[in-house]
Amino acid sequence: xxxxxxxxxxxxxxxxxxxxxxxxxxxxxxxxxxxxxxxxxxxxxxxxxxxxxxxxxxxxxxxxxxxxxxxxxxxxxxxxxxxxxxxxxxxxxxxxxxxxxxxxxxxxxxxxxxxxxxxxxxxxxxxxxxxxxxxxxxxxxxxxxxxxxxxxxxxxxxxxxxxxxxxxxxxxxxxxxxxxxxxxxxxxxxxxxxxxxxxxxxxxxxxxxxxxxxxxxxxxxxxxxxxx
Amino acid sequence: xxxxxxxxxxxxxxxxxxxxxxxxxxxxxxxxxxxxxxxxxxxxxxxxxxxxxxxxxxxxxxxxxxxxxxxxxxxxxxxxxxxxxxxxxxxxxxxxxxxxxxxxxxxxxxxxxxxxxxxxxxxxxxxxxxxxxxxxxxxxxxxxxxxxxxxxxxxxxxxxxxxxxxxxxxxxxxxxxxxxxxxxxxxxxxxxxxxxxxxxxxxxxxxxxxx
Numbered sequence: 001x002x003x004x005x006x007x008x009x010x011x012x013x014x015x016x017x018x019x020x021x022x023x024x025x026x027x028x029x030x031x032x033x034x035x036x037x038x039x040x041x042x043x044x045x046x047x048x049x050x051x052x053x054x055x056x057x058x059x060x061x062x063x064x065x066x067x068x069x070x071x072x073x074x075x076x077x078x079x080x081x082x083x084x085x086x087x088x089x090x091x092x093x094x095x096x097x098x099x100x101x102x103x104x105x106x107x108x109x110x111x112x113x114x115x116x117x118x119x120x121x122x123x124x125x126x127x128x129x130x131x132x133x134x135x136x137x138x139x140x141x142x143x144x145x146x147x148x149x150x151x152x153x154x155x156x157x158x159x160x161x162x163x164x165x166x167x168x169x170x171x172x173x174x175x176x177x178x179x180x181x182x183x184x185x186x187x188x189x190x191x192x193x194x195x196x197x198x199x200x201x202x203x204x205x206x207x208x209x210x211x212x213x214x215x216x217x218x219x220x221x222x223x224x225x226x227x228x
Numbered sequence: 229x230x231x232x233x234x235x236x237x238x239x240x241x242x243x244x245x246x247x248x249x250x251x252x253x254x255x256x257x258x259x260x261x262x263x264x265x266x267x268x269x270x271x272x273x274x275x276x277x278x279x280x281x282x283x284x285x286x287x288x289x290x291x292x293x294x295x296x297x298x299x300x301x302x303x304x305x306x307x308x309x310x311x312x313x314x315x316x317x318x319x320x321x322x323x324x325x326x327x328x329x330x331x332x333x334x335x336x337x338x339x340x341x342x343x344x345x346x347x348x349x350x351x352x353x354x355x356x357x358x359x360x361x362x363x364x365x366x367x368x369x370x371x372x373x374x375x376x377x378x379x380x381x382x383x384x385x386x387x388x389x390x391x392x393x394x395x396x397x398x399x400x401x402x403x404x405x406x407x408x409x410x411x412x413x414x415x416x417x418x419x420x421x422x423x424x425x426x427x428x429x430x431x432x433x434x435x436x437x438x439x
Contacts, residue, residue, distance in 0.1 A: 034245040041394050048391040049430065067284050071231050071389075078389060079434050094438065095308050095315075095371070104313040106369065118307065118371060119282030120389070120435055121231060142391045173401075174246050176413045184419060215430040 001160040004149035006039055007032070009164045014171060030171050036146065042166030042190070043143045043153045049194040051079065051140040051214045052201050053154055059135040061085070061125060066106045070123040076141035080123075081210040083115050084136045090115045090125070092211045098126055140212065155197075162193035188220045195219045233385035234393055236267065240382065243397055247404060248411075257409040260382070263400050268378040270399035271386060273424070275375045276304060278431035281387070283374045290362040293335065296348055296355040297368060302375040306356060309345040312366040316358065319344040324359050334360035341366075395427050 001009075016029050047053050057074040071077050083090040093114040098105040110127030112135075117123050125135065143154045153160055165186045172183035198214035205213050240263060244251055252260045274280050285300045290311070299306070309316045324331040324346065336342060342358035356370060376387055386396075398420045406417035 031245055034242075037242045041397075044391045045394055069231060071387075072229055076389075078391065099308075099315040104310075105315070106310055107313040117435075119373070120280045121387070122282045122284060122371070142389050145390070170246075173416055174248060176416055180413070180416055180419070212434065215433045217426075217430075 001152070001157070001163075002149060003036070003039060003146050003151045003153075006153070006160065006163055006167065007035055007149070009161075010035055010038070010167045010171070013164070013168050029175065035167060035171065038167040038170035039153075039163055040146050041170060042163040043146065043155055045166065046155050046159065046162060046190075046194055046197070047141075047143050048078070049191075049215065049217055050155075050198040050201050051205075051212065052156060052159075052197055053141045053143055054081065054138065055141040056136065056138050059123075059137060061112075061129060061133045061135050063131050064107070064109070064128050066124050066126065066128050068123045068125070069121050070117070070137070071121045074137060074139060074141075076144070077137075078140045078142055079212040080115070080117055080137060080139050081205065081212055082138040082208070083211075085112050085129070085133055088112075090135075092116065093126070098124075102126065138210075159193055159197055162190050165190040165193070191217060192219045231387050232389070233387050234390060236264065236379040236384045236386070237382040239267065239393055239397055239400075240264070243400055246397075246401060257411050258404055258407065262407075263404065264379045264384075266400040266403040267396050269403070270396040271376060271378060273399070273428070274388070274392065274395065274431070275373065277428045279373055279436035280392075280431060281374045281376050282307065282371060284369060284371045286367050286369045288356075288368040288370065290342075290358070290364065290366050290368050292363050292365070293361060295332075295359075295361045296357040299347075299354055299356050299370065300372065300374070302377075303354070304373040304375055306345070306347055306370055306372045308371040309356060309358070310369045311342050311358060311362065313369070314341055316345040317343060319346045319359065321346060328359075331359060336360045336363040338363070392431070395424070395431075398423060 014030065055076065059068060059070065059073045090112055091114050093116045095116065098114065098116065102108050105126045108127040109130055112125050112127060112129050114126045115123060146153060153163060169183045169186040169190060172179045195217045198217060202213050240260060243263060244255070247255060247258065249255045287300070288297045324344065328334055342360055342362050344359045346357050346359070348355040348357055358368065379386070402417045402420035405413040
């Protein structure tokens with residue numbers, strides 16, 4: 001679905017066409033810009049909960065340097081999936097692992113074998129290679145912002161209806177009362193869609209032995225296929 | 229490229245329609261400053277609850293005979309400390325006193341290095357201490373959780389991915405709708421507050437894993 005198609009589906013469900021009956025840029029309760037923000041947030045939350053968007057990039061490593069700000073180098077970077085140097089995979093490690101294994105791990109020369117990520121942006125490579133090298137990173141990424149009607153969300157097409165559900169949840173909230181009840185229903189359905197996608201992504205990432213898996217989400221609504 | 233950031237002006241621009249306004253002047257029950265204050269609370273939750281903002285500081289150089297050193301600005305908690313790139317074991321004053329009756333006066337001999345670090349707990353966590361007291365000038369590298377710069381105006385930014393914007397916006401909406409006014413929607417506020425813990429758990433599983 002394109003953004004225009006998602007927007008049309010949302011407007012149909014909201015039953016908020018402009019009084020003239022002619023599609024206008026803004027409706028009675030909702031602005032078109034507001035609906036676009038809702039669709040963007042829907043895609044962002046879906047990508048966050050499922051880690052379904054994968055990308056690859058490189059980071060130039062400097063001789064003898066342990067720490068890097070990874071978000072400075074990779075567009076849309078969220079979490080690492082697989083790191084390698086010249087095809088050799090780096091194992092994820094924790095600070096306690098490195099403290100136990102190396103005497104002075106922030107300044108240890110050698111062939112890089114491990115990496116650690118702390119927080120959003122701090123990445124460490126241990127040991128540190130002499131001379132420059134290139135780190136290849138496969139990572140889960142956040143989606144590009146949708147701006148025009150012809151843009152297509154990056155998440156799998158079969159989950160585009162989930163974006164309609166989230167957009168309805170986002171837009172109906174502010175009317176409160178019975179609309180809030182309907183909004184929360186749409187939120188539960190969105191979560192169920194995300195949980196189903198996350199399960200598939202989790203299985204795929206396990207098969208590829210990726211380092212980060214999608215978070216486990218508890219859902220109230222079970223999808224039909226999930227009961228089989 | 230510098231670390232990508234999200235602008236408060238973008239977030240507040242998306243919040244206005246959700247609060248039945250088109251801009252700051254049409255906000256009926258709140259002010260932009262109030263919304264910004266709640267957004268700052270959300271940032272603090274992300275920093276403390278989800279442990280997102282980790283930094284490594286190498287600006288501290290030890291001094292012969294000096295045990296404690298000022299920590300970097302906006303420090304929340306120290307995760308790791310290394311003296312001359314040698315990791316130090318975390319400790320506390322009670323353990324050090326149990327370890328050495330003369331802990332306060334223990335000094336490294338020639339060629340010796342401190343083995344433990346602790347945070348001074350009097351007042352604000354503004355100082356880090358090492359044991360024994362170093363006798364040489366070496367770099368004390370600290371990995372710590374840091375509070376990001378708060379939003380102070382519409383020009384402010386936060387160093388977060390776009391996917392975290394929804395947490396801040398939902399936080400602001402929850403506080404706005406629960407604020408005492410004729411226009412409050414406590415049921416919506418309760419729903420948005422319930423979502424917070426779910427998202428914080430997701431953030432912790434991705435970025436705040438135990439080290």
